[in-house]
Amino acid sequence: MVGMLPEDKGNFYDRLHDSVILPSSIVEFYPDATLVVDNGGRVVAWNKAMGEMTGVPAEDMLGKGNYEYSIPFYGKRMPILVDMVGLPREEVSSRYTNIIVHGDTLEALTIKAKVKGRDVVLWGTAARLYGLNGKPVGAIESIRDVTAQDMVERKLMESEEKYRTIITSTNDAIITVDTKGIITYVNPSGIKMMGRPYDDIIGRHFTYFVVDAYKDRAIQAFSQGMVGSPVPPLEIEMVDGDGRQVPIELSGGALHSGRVKVGAIVTFRDVSERWKAHERLERRVKERTEELALSEEKFRVLAETTSSAIFIYQKGRFRYVNPATCRITGYSEEELLTMNFWDWVHPDYQELVKRNGRARRHGQLSPPRYEIKFVTRGGEERWAELTPGLIEYNKRPAILVTAVDITDRKRTEEALKNSKENAEMYLDLMGHDINNMDQVALGYLEMAMKAVQEDDPVYAYISRSYAMLQESSRLIDNLRKVQQAVDRKLRLEAVDLGAILSEVAEEYSIVPGRDVTIEYRPVECQVMASRLLKDVFSNIVGNAVKHSTGPLKVSIGVRPCVHNGVRCCEVSVEDDGPGIPEGLKDAIFSRMKRGSTKAPGSGLGLYIVRSLVEGFNGRVWAEDRVPGKPGDGSRFVVQLPSV
Template sequence: MKQDGLPGALPLDDETLGNLKRAKATTKPGKLATSPKKARGILGGAEAIRLLEDITQAIIESPDLPSALQVALEKVCKATGWSYGEVWIPQPGGAVVKCHAAWHRKSKSLGTFLKATRRMTPSLGVGLVGRVWASQQPEWIANISGEPGSRLLRAPLARESGLRAGFALPLVAGGEVLAVFVFFLAAAQKENQQAGALVATVAHQLGSFIQRQRAEEALRRANEGLEAEVRKRTNKFQETNTTLRAEVRDRQRAEETLRQERNFISTILGTVDALVVVLDLEGRIVYFNRACEQATGYTFEEVRGQPFWELLLVPEEREPVKKVFQELRLRALPNQFENLWVGKNGERRRIAWSNNVFRDEKGDVVHVIGTGIDITERHQALEAVRENEATIRALLEATSQSILAVDAEGRIVLANSVTEKIFGYPSEEIIGRPLEILLPKTLWERHARHRAGYFSQPRTRPMCPGLELVGRRRDGTEFPVEVGLSYIQTKQGMLAVSFLSDITERKRAEEALRESEEKFRVLAESMAAALIIIQGDRIRYVNPATEGLTGYTRDELLTMHYWDYIHPEFREIVRQRGLARQRGEPVPSRYEQKIITKKGEERWFDFTAGLTTFEGKPAGLGTAFDITERKRAEEELRHSDSRTRALLNAIPDLMFRYRTDGTYLDFHAHDPSELAIAPEVIVGSTIYQLPLPRDIIDRLMAVSRKAMETSQVQTVEYDVNLPAGTNTYEARIVASGDDELVAIVRNITERRRAEEELSAAAAALRKSRENLQALTAQLISAREEETKHLARELHDVFSQRLAVLGMETAGVEQRFVCSDPACCKTLHDIGEEIGSLAKDVHQLSRKLHPSILDDLGLTAALRAECGDFSRQHSIPVQFEPVHVPESLPGPVSLGLYRIAQESLRNVGRHAGATVVRVSLDGSGGAIRLSVEDNGCGFDFGQIKGRRGLGLVSMEERVRLAEGSIAVRSQPGAGTTIEVRIPLSRSER
């Protein structure tokens, strides 16, 4: 087997070195002798030793790798008579190799050969160098003359240079090729194992040099990278700390806003009359508001986690509702639906649902929400309305508006009595006539087009100024009307329904109001303060100052809710107060609030609000002054004080701020008793006034100067002798300005004491463990010697004496065979007992120390032990030896035999097994023993901590052999004991 890094290396064990040194002693000192053998690379023992010593010393003295390679090649070639040598090293990336060093005898042709070599960069598997690099095995070319160019890329040039033979050898470490050594000879030559071993030994020395240089370079780069990473992480920590503080403040504000919003939503859902139910993706109920409880009679706790459709729906509607649910869950498209709910008391109620989904932060649907209106009564009312058309007609007549129904041709099919009063036409006179008779002639053509467009796209239009028209009475007078449109479907087709109001008086009032508002607008436009008018939830008017303060244009503000630009912290209270003020409820008229401008900037307003009317309706009027700068100054001062106070209170260490001359400017002490001088005199004092030894003060000042020069944190530890003992302190010093420093001082006495005690305890524990292991080894060795001696005594003395006694008893029995049968019978029984006793003594002797182990080896001893166990316990034993070395070290053989013996003894006592398998495997550089049974097994965890001496003895024997042992067992699944002991090359 080839060792890692030295294929075919010269074995330099003690015996070889001794022979070489003796050969060296018989060789006269001086230059290496030249001989035909030298030309073939064959050296005597003394020459090889001297060459290796020279190369080793040269490598040690070499300043770098190229120098070491060059001197090694030169010495090897000169000592062996070889013409040319070179070293190839894989390049970064591992794609090609490059000639790193070369030496040749003085020759113009070899110089040309070297120049061609330096231009080559073979890849893995290409040419002689590439093949050796890929295979990691040496290769010898006995005659270059017969080599093709594919096997030796430089074959033609080598022949021209007078090179006839060559070989390449890889230097391997850790499975990686560090270099490939190549040598060429001037004469053809068959493979020379001694030459390869010599080069491999030299390569081993160079490999150590290469690995050491690599390790030093890697360590240097690692140190540089570590220093850069420390600086980078320190800066990053400071940036992150600043960012984190800001994020914490923002998160606290956001969490408070979220809490208020959740409370607000929970309050709304708990008080609204609408039914709100939330389902998970399996259709189970996860929320059920108060309205749902009232409608069904179930409490939320009763329905939580229940399937929605199984609990609340009538059977015939369950499947349709499930389909709607699945469509909503998968496509997330809101929908509307009606179904019947069955309450706890069996009552059925019709619910109209509007359904939507909740999404998580990733956009995935997580819940389905349904908002429902109980339309049971409305449904019943509609049924009643359909049954009572007279009541509907009465309602039409009771309204204050003119109501007209028109078909697609524009003919009037319905008119209430208010129409008669407004237009002066009796109902019977206008029924069936075109609607245009109620309009001026100038509008007839345009109205006909509008009517056609409406019937093609009907929709409900509420009354608003945008739908104002002019009506014409029977007497020809014209007046303004406001129109609202709707439509109904009948059996005869669609009808357009118009709701008309005479707004003559309102128009007069609006004109007067418009004049008043114009005066107000002129005043508002010139104000420096923001002025806002809100009506309902919308902004109806803003002056130019509002645009400047918020950053929004007038058009943008008029499309917003009045609370949209309010900071979330104040948004809800502003919304509530604005609506309450318009309802006439008492609310504060002046308060401070924050807004968010269009650019995202937060600004503070001093806001004053009152109640007014706008376009004839109640509205809120507010003025606001920007007080952001004042608030910012107040907040900054408050935050600065609180941050500083909280930070100092949280630090248990001493802190000092001082100048570079040692004068103290400020300090913090969580426990004033830790100060070296009175707290009231620290500020203004200098470090030289502290009751500290001068050498400590000088060290602290030197570290302070270094902190100022480097702008980096500097750490220093020092001891102070006190009456109660010596305390150790750690000071971390950092520059905080051009002439100021901050020092954080911590008492680390207990930490230092704990570290020292821990180190001493660990050393004592290691020493105790080593002593215990040594004692255990001595006990096992003494026990084996004693049992071996006892076994020899039993076999050589007691067994022989019992044999003699048995023969003498048999002789006496023969003399009494006829004269005294009873005595003869007694003597025969005694002889049988003596024979049985001799057999037991022999068996006991073999168990104490089997001589077969010393005579025939481990395999034969284990086979005999398995046979005896099988005969004694009537349990079949399968013994399987594989690749077991013929000779093993005595301690290894004895240890494995004892482990197998103890394992079989445990099987016979406890396992209740029906078959046992024992295997012994010597492949893979180790000897492995496995004892496996199919018995009752045991729970290894239950016996942990109370193992018997047998298992402890096994573990100790394995440890002494530097091996490993594994015990696997489960109740009812048998037990397996596996032992592995590594073998050296000579033992395999």
């Protein structure tokens, strides 16, 4: 029996006395969820379908008022359709859509409900209940879940709209034809592609627009499609409104109305550019085939005539060898092609070659060229420089190698190494033993000069010999400095550049017999150099003094700079001496190269400067003190990396 409020049943029946009463069995077994409220908004009936829909049984809802019955639908207390019977449509439309009003009966749709945690679309029908005396005694509402139906309708509408949009906006031309091949529809892209007005297309047989040479193929494809056979994309030519033959690619399928086949839908697109590209590709393939044949001939001639060994090995076996390979290894072509590749590589280098080969096959980093030792057929050990590359040979990975016999070069390098070691030994001998002897000789000469009067002719001979020995000692010292700089044996450390420049400025501020002015404002700057840094600036300032006459002004400036992203200290040493001719500004840094003055010297001073500066990872150059005026003095610029 329908759920009724027991303690209020008599009162409710009293109000319904002599009125039209819904039999309780009818309400209970309504297929739709149904509730009844009295005039006070209290639930007096809550049928089984309502309990199943909301999950709330009748015993938990009967007698409840204050919109308790809205909570299972909206999660809060609020008027629902049963409370809105008789209200103006405007008030109902604030919460419901699709409103239908028939007197005191109200129908509407809501999409805002949430039942059992699920968003639902509900269709409600509510009506006023009257007694026989004509007075309202309550209201009834039946609710139906139409979520699935609503979703289907919406998807159908969206699908129709989507396909309508696609057909009208796509770049592909689309036509439909009936079972006889008569065109019944063409989209805007089809009108544009066919170059004809709409009325000139509709009602014509589709073959009217096909080039004669392709009509049979088009009819055959249409017939296959109409009997349900698959039809692959077809390329034919169409005649447009200007009489041009346009290459098109078309595809299609049968159209059905229910189970009845009513025609076909055909899409086609202009493939003129594809046909042109295909023609260009065919020409290019032909050209490339001819070029490849010519390239193969060139490679064959090159491989057969080059002095470098060229060979291909695959899975450890020789697959191809050129004549130079035979000449270098001493093996014949037949012998090499039956040999294991590793048989000619010296045992000490086999693992190196294998490791590089594996790395190259797996796309890993490997040296583009490297040196190995190999063994000739006669057992001679020789050297080769290999340049390998990964190729495909007979559709399988292989290694193409160019090998140059560098045995003579290696022997020359060994000889040069020995010569260098001998030269260093001689230089060490000069720098140590000979210099020691010079120092002893200088000591004896100093004693001899003290024993002889300066006006004695013998004194001049002794002092001259003393000066020559001093020059010899300086030359030996300079050679040792050059050796350290060239061989990169300088130990770099943080050096106080400002202190070094102060020492140089002080030493050259007083030059006997010369009026020399040194301008320098002390600065603080740490650079990476060695104790030989002082020689750099002593040589530069000393050269300015030595290669000038009369009064001389030397200005030393320091400023920070950046070179190639490295912070540096830049020192400029400029003088107002005779300057340096344009053609000598770079040459003066070369070994044994002197300037245009007649001043004595070994020609090593500026060569030592450049060698030391480059050993400090810096750079040095000469320029005009006044740009464009070489005769107005020179400027030497030294850049050194800062700490």
